[in-house]
Structure formats: C-alpha cells, structure tokens
Amino acid sequence: MMSSIVPPEGGLYDSGIERDFRQDQLRAMQYGPSSGEVEGHGDGLVTLTFNRSASDAGTGPVVIPAVPTHVLSVEVLRVPGENGRLCDAISAEWKVESGLPVTDIILLPYNAPEGLHEISHKYAEGACCLNGEVSFDQVPRGMYDVRVYNRSNLQKPLATNKEPICVGPVAVLSTSIQDGNALRISVSTKVPGGSQMAELQVKPRDWIGLFLADEKDNTVLYDRNAYKYCSELTDSSLELRLPFCSGRFQVRYIDNESPYGVCSGVSEVIDYVPLDKMEALSYDPTLGKLRVRWSCFSREPSSWFWIGLFSEAKNKEKAVRETWNWCSKGQVASNKGSGLLDLQLPKKLKETVCSSRSWSYQDLELRFFVSSSELLFTCPLPSAPQEPSASSIQISPR
Secondary structure, three states: OOOOOOOOOOOOOOHHHOOOHHHHHHHHHHHOOOOEEEEEOOOOOEEEEEEOOOOOOOOOEEEEEEOOEEEEEEEEEEEEOOOOOEEEEEEEEEEEEEOOOOOEEEEEEOOOOOOOOOOEEEEOOOOOOOEEEEEEOOOOOEEEEEEEEEOOEOOOOOEEOOOOEEEOOEEEEEEEEOOOOEEEEEEEEEOOOOOOOOOOOOOOOOEEEEEEOOOOOOOOOOOOOOEEEHHHOEOOEEEEEOOOOOEEEEEEEEOOOOOOOOOOOEOOOEEEOOOEEEEEEEEEOOOOEEEEEEEEOOOOOOOOOEEEEEEOOOOOOOOEEEEEEEHHHOEEOOOOOEEEEEEEOOHHHHHHHHHHOOOHHHOOEEEEEOOOOOEEEEEEOOOOOOOOOOOOOOOOOO
C-alpha cells in the first residue's frame, strides 16, 4: 500500500527522484530518517520532512504525510489453563501498514473510557513493532475491548475491535415499558458468534442496572438505587423503574465474578419520554361528580399533586377555579404516578352543564398542578359529558 505523497509547492517531483516513500516512512518511524525530521502527532499521523540530496533536481524539503493504517484482528480461543482445564483466551494480532508502530496492547472492559479499569497491559516485543501477536489468558466471562497504542499517547488508540469481544455466554436483554415508567427486563443467553444456545450461569449476586446510554463506565449507574440482584428474577424477568425525566438509557448485566467494570450483556438503547396525561372518564349528573384519570411520570410522586376544573379557561388571566381536589384523595396506583380522582362540581356549574349538555358551553378545562401554583399540563373537556360506564378502567387503590 503506497501512502499518499504531497509534492511541495512548485510542481510535481521529477521522475528521476521518485522512490518508494513508504519504505522511507517505515525507516523513519523505526530508526529515524537518515536525513531529515519526523514529527509524530500521537494519533497515528506522522509527517516526514526529507532534504533532497545535491544530485536531486529542485530544491527544498520533501514533505510526506503518512496516512495511518493499523489492522487489528482478535479471536476468542479455548486453551488449556494452569490446572489443565480449558479456559477462554483472547488472541490479538496487529499489522501496521502505515503510521506509528504499536508498543502497548491493553485489554479493557467493553466501551470503557481510556485508561479506566485496565484488566491486562502487554508490550510489543522487539524494536520493529509493525506486526505482532499477544494472548490474554484465563479471561472471565464478559464483554471486552482490545486496544493497541503507541506509547507517545496512551489516551488515543491506534486501533481497536469494531464489535465487543464476548467471552462465554453473555446475557441477551430485552426491554419493554409497561405501566407508566415500569421497565420490564427479560434475560436470555446465547453463545457469541454462533447459533448454538447455552445456559447462562445466573448467580444470585449478579445484578442488572440502568445506565445512561452514553455512560461508558459500567460502575456508574444512572441512580445508585437503579439496579436489582438476579435473585429477584421471576420467570427470567424483573422490573426497574425508569427515571422521572426524558433521556436515552440502557440496561446492563453485571457478573459479580467478572473483573471490575466488565459487563456481561447490554440492551438496546431506550429512548424514553415520560408520559403526562389526563382525561375525563365519566360524569355522574345525579351526584355532580366528574371522574378524571391522570398520569404524571415526569416528576417524583408527591402529595402536592392536585387537579382543578377551571371555567373561562381561554382567558388565562380571568380563568376561575370552579373546583379542585388533591390527587392523593382519589385512587392512586401502586406506581404512585397515576390514578383516578373524582371532582365535585359546584351546584351552579352542575345545573348549567346538565341543562346545556355541553362542557364547552362554559369553556371548561382540567389543569394538573405539582405544587400550590406550578401548572404542569392541561386537558380541555369534551363537548358532551359521558355517562358513568361499568367498563371504566380500574386502578388499584393504595
């Protein structure tokens, strides 16, 4: 592979001085150029400046940018361990076609930040580090990265694996949002890289946690309580609560016996938007009661939640609160973020609504508050009240 050559200003090189510049690049990276300078940028880019000999046509230095090309291949192998039993090993082989030579090879948890939770650190042998191979032996179950570096910059790898390196059967996690912010997580297993199914050794102290999708550190939960031990699995599933805010989240399985920071399974990214809504379910004209169903998952549950019915709602400044009640006075679901509430209409409004058979006659609107004065969202009433129905949705009381 020939690296690209940028001629100096003034035209192309004379045919008499054309040469295999890649060989000059490699020589300069290993031993330094015979005549000239080499500038390393720490990210695999090298700029070489060669002075032409007196016999070369033209004047001025020759500048050759080396486009980095590092090929890394990894493989999980079953090899004999110290006790004679087979164990898992990761073999990593690299080849430098152009760019800085490889000096350091590091095994880390999958997607881990640079330099954090290093599991094993090996060094390339010999002065010429343009190709080589190392093996990481007795690797526990989990998902890993192998990254190769030049010692000039151990914060930016020259190359790494494109997909996670899976050792042993890893957990396959599927998620679904149930009621409100309840996240149902199901656990199954597979053998990475093959179709054969294997049974995951689920241990009681293994745990499943909720993380921000962009969080690379498997030790930093979204919230310190956002996890459950696998001892709580029922029919290979359990529930976690999503937070009271929008965001991109991910569920990860952590093997209690794996190295620190290593996960043994990740879910797809969950794009979550909390559901806040309210609707009038039914109206009892005899009792003058309006039944409202509400859900609020963008805020922590609070005893300060209340719902009010306002008339003249289109005029925000002159809106009149006709009636109201604390959400806690009605039926509240076990998740504490939803429920049913009955609002008692005042006599005058009750008679007006019943005679007109239209809520819009009074320009009525339901409003949901999370404090004495903080309005969160609203819901206009339908054009006609509905009679109570036996099929109304039931919510378990507290």
